[in-house]
Amino acid sequence: MVTKKKSTGVRGAKSRATAANRANPQTVQSAPYKEPGLMKRLAMGAVVCAEGYVFELERRGYLQAGAFVPTVLQEHPEVVEQLHMDFVHAGSDVTQALTYYVHREKLRVIGREKDLEAMNHVALKIAKKVARKTQTLFAGDICNTNIYDPNDSKALKQVARIFEEQVGWAADAGVDYIVAETFSWGQEALMALDAIKKYSKVPAVVTFSIHRELTTREGWTAAETCRRLEAAGADVVGLNCHRGPRTMLPLLKEIRAAVKCAVAGLPVPYRTTEEQPSFMSLTDPCCGGRRAFPVGLDPFVVTRQEIFDFGREAYAMGIKYLGVCCGAGPQHIRALAESLGRRPEGSKYSVDMSKHAFFGTDQKIKTVQTEYQSRL
Numbered sequence: 001m002v003t004k005k006k007s008t009g010v011r012g013a014k015s016r017a018t019a020a021n022r023a024n025p026q027t028v029q030s031a032p033y034k035e036p037g038l039m040k041r042l043a044m045g046a047v048v049c050a051e052g053y054v055f056e057l058e059r060r061g062y063l064q065a066g067a068f069v070p071t072v073l074q075e076h077p078e079v080v081e082q083l084h085m086d087f088v089h090a091g092s093d094v095t096q097a098l099t100y101y102v103h104r105e106k107l108r109v110i111g112r113e114k115d116l117e118a119m120n121h122v123a124l125k126i127a128k129k130v131a132r133k134t135q136t137l138f139a140g141d142i143c144n145t146n147i148y149d150p151n152d153s154k155a156l157k158q159v160a161r162i163f164e165e166q167v168g169w170a171a172d173a174g175v176d177y178i179v180a181e182t183f184s185w186g187q188e189a190l191m192a193l194d195a196i197k198k199y200s201k202v203p204a205v206v207t208f209s210i211h212r213e214l215t216t217r218e219g220w221t222a223a224e225t226c227r228r229l230e231a232a233g234a235d236v237v238g239l240n241c242h243r244g245p246r247t248m249l250p251l252l253k254e255i256r257a258a259v260k261c262a263v264a265g266l267p268v269p270y271r272t273t274e275e276q277p278s279f280m281s282l283t284d285p286c287c288g289g290r291r292a293f294p295v296g297l298d299p300f301v302v303t304r305q306e307i308f309d310f311g312r313e314a315y316a317m318g319i320k321y322l323g324v325c326c327g328a329g330p331q332h333i334r335a336l337a338e339s340l341g342r343r344p345e346g347s348k349y350s351v352d353m354s355k356h357a358f359f360g361t362d363q364k365i366k367t368v369q370t371e372y373q374s375r376l
């Protein structure tokens with residue numbers, strides 16, 4: 001079970017370092033506090049990773065839903081930096097470079113291929129700045145290419161090239177580890193892992209997505225895919241995106257039982273169901289049963305409490321690399337961190353109803369107000 005004492009995590013480590021600073025500044029000067037890497041942190045407890053930035057940026061008005069390419073990197077880099085800061089403030093242990101969908105194929109689709117390298121560099125530079133400033137882990141990111149086709153050898157070469165160049169840029173930027181995410185094909189995830197192993201020397205976190213059907217597109221179960229990824233040398237394996245907490249948890253349980261390495265679980269913050277297990281399959285009864293994805297998902301957003309419960313349950317199950325994907329806001333990340341017994345900076349503002357105008361329990365709240373509760 002998760003207890004406050006047990007799950008110190010980064011913030012615990014950080015406050016210990018601060019205490020050491022005060023106690024003996026000279027010792028600290030000669031041996032500065034050094035952040036443990038990803039694998040050390042996972043050995044100590046959970047790692048919280050905010051991702052799915054493109055949805056939050058869309059909500060903030062700086063990214064177009066559809067192509068979902070973060071051109072905001074060049075148009076408003078300050079917005080991306082603030083987003084990273086907001087997620088760290090909320091409890092993310094990781095600052096993951098916004099290189100999701102900043103690959104050759106996606107930029108080709110929007111006619112911006114010439115900006116490929118510059119955009120990757122900007123994303124890595126911003127994330128590194130925030131990571132070093134906040135002592136969070138600095139992660140690189142590669143993802144689904146949308147051109148993977150097992151029967152198209154030309155496309156497979158392009159996929160390999162996409163992974164090679166993005167891993168190379170991330171490695172050059174000095175990332176602490178690389179995330180490969182959101183693959184629908186297990187084989188594409190294996191190709192991404194292969195590139196991380198070939199073109200970098202950092203740990204690989206490989207997560208993929210399970211849509212409505214309970215297998216990857218080539219028909220592998222989630223557990224089987226993870227076994228293959230572990231055998232191929234992935235350091236952390238698991239699921240991200242597409243499924244909400246309720247429909248991802250049972251699969252995480254199967255994965256945990258199937259592999260020995262660390263397991264990752266990063267659901268989308270939406271109320272997916274057995275009938276509609278992925279956020280792309282959700283339909284909204286209020287709007288003629290139309291598909292809610294991507295900009296009609298608001299009524300399906302889970303509460304902070306639901307993310308808190310997910311965090312508790314997943315960690316108790318042995319899932320240590322935890323996060324929330326597309327749709328995640330800082331409130332979700334903070335709830336996830338709190339589910340692990342942590343108090344990130346943002347927890348200063350976590351709900352406290354004791355001084356509420358009508359529901360408050362504080363003596364300063366007048367009974368003329370509290371007596372009116374049932375009529376509100």
Ligand SMILES: [Zn+2]
Pocket residue numbers: 052182240241242268325326
């Ligand atoms: Zn996502």
